[in-house]
């Protein structure tokens with residue numbers, strides 16, 4: 246077996262966190278490599294502690310290793326200290342499980358959960374010893390693939406990726422494996438790379454960017470069309486109809502060092518119909534598909550027994566909507582081995598579902614962080630974004646938590662939303678102060694609130710995909726408004742002292758916006774930023790705004806045109822040749838409703854709006870309760886007991902944002 250371990254081991258004493266590179270976690274696999282098998286290297290292009298918990302990657306890791314004709318290992322982006330040492334000694338990117346050179350795998354597949362990792366993708370390809378541009382790769386090079394939420398607009402990475410998967414990965418990885426297995430068996434001859442790419446393009450849900458050509462009229466995109474007859478004009482996403490068929494991961498990895506979301510994670514359902522207009526995950530993962538409650542309970546009890554975790558997160562986009570939630574929560578606590586306390590986290594639980602009873606139940610086990618996500622500061626703004634949480638719902642939830650002993654909680658908001666006024670922005674501070682005052686009824690001077698504010702980035706396949714993002718200066722001004730309003734001597738000074746304001750760096754928001762809705766012409770920009778040293782752009786200490794601005798100027802890319810401009814109804818969007826199952830006219834009408842401040846109730850309680858997502862699956866939504874929540878509220882996004890709201894998709898789960906200024 247080829248391994249760089251002997252050389253790597255000597256370097257580990259010289260790096261900050263050697264545990265990132267060792268592997269050997271409980272649940273990890275050290276597959277035997279056989280030339281007849283298809284070797285997959287599944288890469289999370291960020292630091293180990295962000296990537297390790299990724300459920301999508303772990304699911305594919307297990308599915309592939311169960312196949313006779315495939316094997317899979319994992320890799321994470323080496324931090325800059327190790328990368329320098331590797332390059333100085335001409336050592337390559339390596340797999341974590343057997344420390345094998347990345348270029349010895351047949352496929353290097355990236356999880357694209359966030360736009361700011363794009364330069365890390367190029368860095369990993371280069372460190373693997375593979376040409377970064379797909380056009381320069383030869384038959385002996387691995388195929389470079391990607392999955393995850395960002396692949397719903399992969400165009401900025403079109404020059405670098407050989408293939409892209411849209412949607413759920415459980416089934417399609419096997420179909421891809423079979424195509425590559427046959428290609429290998431045929432000897433990977435000169436010229437055959439093109440043949441295998443064309444064969445991949447025939448698999449539903451697989452997009453091969455090099456088989457498509459983009460045409461422009463001046464700056465405007467006219468079309469992205471196939472150049473060969475066997476590549477489809479429209480690539481539909483893949484959807485796994487029944488989660489019961491895929492009870493993965495069966496052996497969740499247990500890290501040897503500290504990572505985010507360090508707990509047992511069990512996915513209870515995919516998809517969301519609440520229709521928050523800013524939320525790409527909610528739109529692209531439709532339709533809603535539940536895992537049977539009995540299977541969830543089994544996965545939880547087995548997982549706790551095997552891993553020794555005392556915390557389990559029941560993950561989804563809105564966990565309280567899971568029809569078996571009460572049974573599973575009660576069962577989990579009752580099933581705890583040896584009577585030990587087990588904490589149940591419900592990422593993305595609705596605010597209106599957080600009652601004194603739930604607070605008390607969860608508090609029994611362990612009291613950790615608590616996050617609510619009203620997303621906007623005023624009811625008007627929440628109608629625009631279709632997050633119909635009323636203030637009384639939020640205050641009731643906050644009061645439930647304070648009354649059960651919590652003293653501190655986090656409120657998450659977006660700024661820069663469509664139609665946002667200064668009154669809406671200042672409403673964020675007002676909500677924060679009101680929550681502090683509720684807490685002080687229970688804890689005198691000891692109650693506090695962290696108000697965390699992120700800049701809004703319009704995403705493909707959402708009703709807000711036509712919106713011109715706020716400029717950096719405008720986002721900075723809005724954050725300045727909040728800082729001023731929460732300052733000493735302003736508003737209610739005593740309550741202000743209980744509010745800690747944190748915000749996402751608007752300059753990082755701008756780069757996310759550039760990538761989110763960009764097209765193929767951004768490839769040279771990404772490549773230049775990477776070549777000039779811009780890696781780990783999700784990390785505030787390494788984020789290099791100036792490199793992005795310079796690269797855009799050098800390549801004649803207009804910030805206004807790509808980021809700040811409103812799009813028109815008839816405009817061809819860079820992802821129009823891809824399909825998330827949603828009708829474009831449904832999204833457009835929802836955008837007009839947003840501008841008219843009209844909310845759109847959850848389609849589980851109304852006739853179907855024909856958004857397109859359920860067509861062809863014969864799936865009926867399972868309703869958690871027979872009636873909509875009292876008061877018409879349908880807010881989502883509360884995170885109990887730490888960790889972020891956790892969308893689960895193809896290759897992955899998005900980590901909490903790392904770039905933050907405070």
Ligand code: SF4
Nearest residue numbers: 848853854855856859
């Ligand atoms: S197709 Fe209808 S029922 Fe299905 S998610 Fe869309 S609006 Fe809801």
